[in-house]
Amino acid sequence: xxxxxxxxxIKPCICGKYTFVxxxxxxxxxxxAVGAVSGKIAVGRxxxxxxxxxxDNSLLVCSRxxxxxxxxxxxxxxxxxxxxxxxxxxxxxxxxxxxxSDFQCPHCARMADLLEEVYxxxxxxxxxxxxxxxxxxIHKQSVIAARAALAAMExxxxxxxxxxxxxxxxxxxxxxILKIAVDLGFDKNDFQEKMKAPRITLMIQKDIxxxxxxxxKGIPTVFINGKLQQKKTFADMQxxxxxxxxxxxx
Numbered sequence: 722x723x724x725x726x727x728x729x730x731i732k733p734c735i736c737g738k739y740t741f742v743x744x745x746x747x748x749x750x751x752x753x754a755v756g757a758v759s760g761k762i763a764v765g766r767x768x769x770x771x772x773x774x775x776x777d778n779s780l781l782v783c784s785r786x787x788x789x790x791x792x793x794x795x796x797x798x799x800x801x802x803x804x805x806x807x808x809x810x811x812x813x814x815x816x817x818x819x820x821x822s823d824f825q826c827p828h829c830a831r832m833a834d835l836l837e838e839v840y841x842x843x844x845x846x847x848x849x850x851x852x853x854x855x856x857x858x859i860h861k862q863s864v865i866a867a868r869a870a871l872a873a874m875e876x877x878x879x880x881x882x883x884x885x886x887x888x889x890x891x892x893x894x895x896x897x898i899l900k901i902a903v904d905l906g907f908d909k910n911d912f913q914e915k916m917k918a919p920r921i922t923l924m925i926q927k928d929i930x931x932x933x934x935x936x937x938k939g940i941p942t943v944f945i946n947g948k949l950q951q952k953k954t955f956a957d958m959q960x961x962x963x964x965x966x967x968x969x970x971x
Contacts, residue, residue, distance in 0.1 A: 734771045734780065739797065741780060743771050749780070751797065759797055798947035799935040803850045805924065807871070807879040809840065810848030816965045818958075819850045821932045821942045824867060825860035830887040832941040832953065839958050846966055851883065853928040854940050862893045865916070867925050869898045872915040878905055 734741040739759065740752045747766035751759045762780075770783040774792055783790045801819050820836060822829040840849050853871075855863035866886050873882035885901045886893065902912040915921070935944065943950040945961045 734773055741771055743768060749782075751795075760795075762793065762795055764793070796948045799944055799949070801852075801935055801944060801947060802927075802931055803852070806850050806852055806928070807874045807883075808848045808850040809880055810844060812848065814846060814848040815969050815971055816843070816847040816962050817850060817946055818847055818962075819852060819944045821852045821854040821928070821935075821937050821940055823853070823855050823860055823863045823940050824870065824883075824886045825863045825890055825893055826856065826940050827890060829941045830890040832943070833883070833887045835953070835955060835958075836943075838955055839962070842959065843962055846971060847962060851879070852931060853925050854932045854937060854942070855925070855929075856940065862895070862898070864925065865895055866893055866898060868916040868921050869902065869912075871921050871924055872912060872918070873902070873905065873907070875915065876907070881905055 734743075739754075742750045742752065743764075744750060745766075747764055747768065749762040749764055749771060751761060753759045764782050767784045767787055768782045769785055772781040772783070774780045774794075778796065779792050779794045781790055782793055803817065803819060818836065818839065820832060822832065836849055840847065851870075853867040855867055857864060870879055870882045870886060873879050882901060882905065885904075886898070889897060899909055899912070903909055932942070935942075941953070943953065943958070945958065946965050948961070950958060950961060
């Protein structure tokens with residue numbers, strides 16, 4: 722644990738996979754499941770007790786001296802590995818928007834349209850990264866659709882395939898997927914072989930593992946510079962992007 726924690730009478734607060742420790746310096750240190758520091762929150766030396774809050778993103782901070790109890794909210798920044806994932810925008814863009822999605826999901830289709838609006842408004846400052854999180858229990862063609870889009874990525878046509886898949890999310894089949902491939906100039910037999918490549922399987926498995934590490938609970942899920950986007954509206958995303966740009970002096 723952090724050396725700043727010297728108050729033996731202060732007990733750590735465990736919420737989900739994170740442990741919160743109040744230090745003598747008036748800070749709450751946040752540790753992940755393996756003991757690495759995930760962040761810290763300054764609360765002041767008058768705080769002498771912390772408890773789990775009403776939801777996963779809040780704590781109760783108490784001061785016996787002031788006879789007060791307050792709720793504080795926080796956002797833990799996730800470290801999402803996006804190396805090798807399809808993206809649009811500048812590689813070095815100051816704001817990275819990561820979406821975990823499923824090509825058969827109607828909510829994901831609407832999110833794709835929304836993210837296109839967000840990108841059009843901020844293309845000089847952001848990049849959009851796509852990560853697969855197929856819900857195979859209810860979307861039987863989601864994995865084959867993900868395979869096809871990633872196979873198309875190798876020819877620089879991921880986003881064209883992405884858009885075509887979401888245009889027909891509710892009627893996706895193996896036949897319709899191969900028709901998209903042919904329409905985009907791929908040889909049908911060659912494309913089918915590309916879809917079966919082990920590297921495609923590994924990419925999808927990696928996306929799923931990354932989703933679980935980031936505690937993705939449903940789709941679509943969006944992170945902006947590692948911070949979970951709670952509200953999925955254009956105004957809220959734009960506000961978050963503007964805040965990130967201001968924080969970086971952009």
